[in-house]
Amino acid sequence: MIIFLLIVLVLALLLYHFFIWKPLDTSVLYKNYPYLLFGHRGAPLHEPENTIPSFQRAITDGCNAIELDVHRTRDGHLVVFHDDTLERTSNGTGRVAEHTLAELKALNAAKTWEGRQEQIPMLQEVVDALPDSIVFNFEIKNFSFFSEQRTELELVRFIRENKLRDRVVLSSFNPLNIWRVKMSDPRIFTALLWFNPSILSLRHPMGVHLSHPDLFHPFEDSLNWGVKFWSKVKKIPMHVWVVNDEERMKTFARDPMIKGIMSDNPKLLMDTVGHKLRQ
Secondary structure, three states: OHHHHHHHHHHHHHHHHHHHOOOOOOHHHHOOOOOEEEEEOOOOOOOOOOOHHHHHHHHHOOOOEEEEEEEEOOOOOEEEOOOOEOOOOOOOOOEHHHOOHHHHHOOOOOOOOOOOOOOOOEHHHHHHHOOOOOEEEEEEOOOOOOOOOOHHHHHHHHHHHOOOHHHEEEEEOOHHHHHHHHHHOOOOEEEEEEOOOOOOOOOOHHHHHHHOOOEEEEEHHHOOHHHHHHHHHHOOOEEEEOOOOHHHHHHHHOOOOEEEEEEOOHHHHHHHHHHHHHO
16 A cells, blocks of 8 residues: 555656646746847847847847856856857867856957957856846856756856846756756746757757746747647747847747747847837
8 A cells, every 4th residue: 555655656746747837927027028139149240249248239229138158167157158168259268167267357258359359257247237127048058967067056046146036037958957946946937948959859848847947948940849839838938049030030029929039130139029019
């Protein structure tokens, strides 16, 4: 009898974990704006990506939300940078996580912009430089199975200390990052990123049952039946990335489950979908 009850208990827990869970109510994200226009890494067509001028340009061009990428440095600081390594956009070499904050601050984050000199910003510097009405998406740049960098846990601490819970989404391609955030603070909004996942990948639509995200962030070409199905079943809003085509912006804006669009071209996004802010 005891064994039978244990089996029933385990099956009930599995049933809940995989199917009965409910996402958080994310309506507070849209409290000031009915639709979110994200500057993807700021305004990278006009300013060096993931720099403070890039984020400020996105807001000037009409965005009410910012998407950015976060690493944890070797000495424990949160910095904003996209790639795992430094070579593409800076004059540094090697992995971001293997450098100290001082070493990163000495680099030029605008290597490909002739005559420009920009620092890799700390996450705190970015938040302090932007209006307190802006919604943020912090993408967790940590693909480690065991979370050696602890980036997502440092982000949880950062959100608490800065009282940003109502205007930040933590997103990741790695559902284990989302799961660890939920274990640390289940009240923080999380989003699972999709980019052409295979059926065997944890990033496949069925991966939602491991991470229990509150939002979906599918790539524009990965808005497949699985994403739409679970969005509808679980009532999970979507923010689509990275959309730089006017007609696709219009198409996505007509989908009632899509509550935001991320673009490298904030001005085009505002000119095309800005009417959604007046609904």
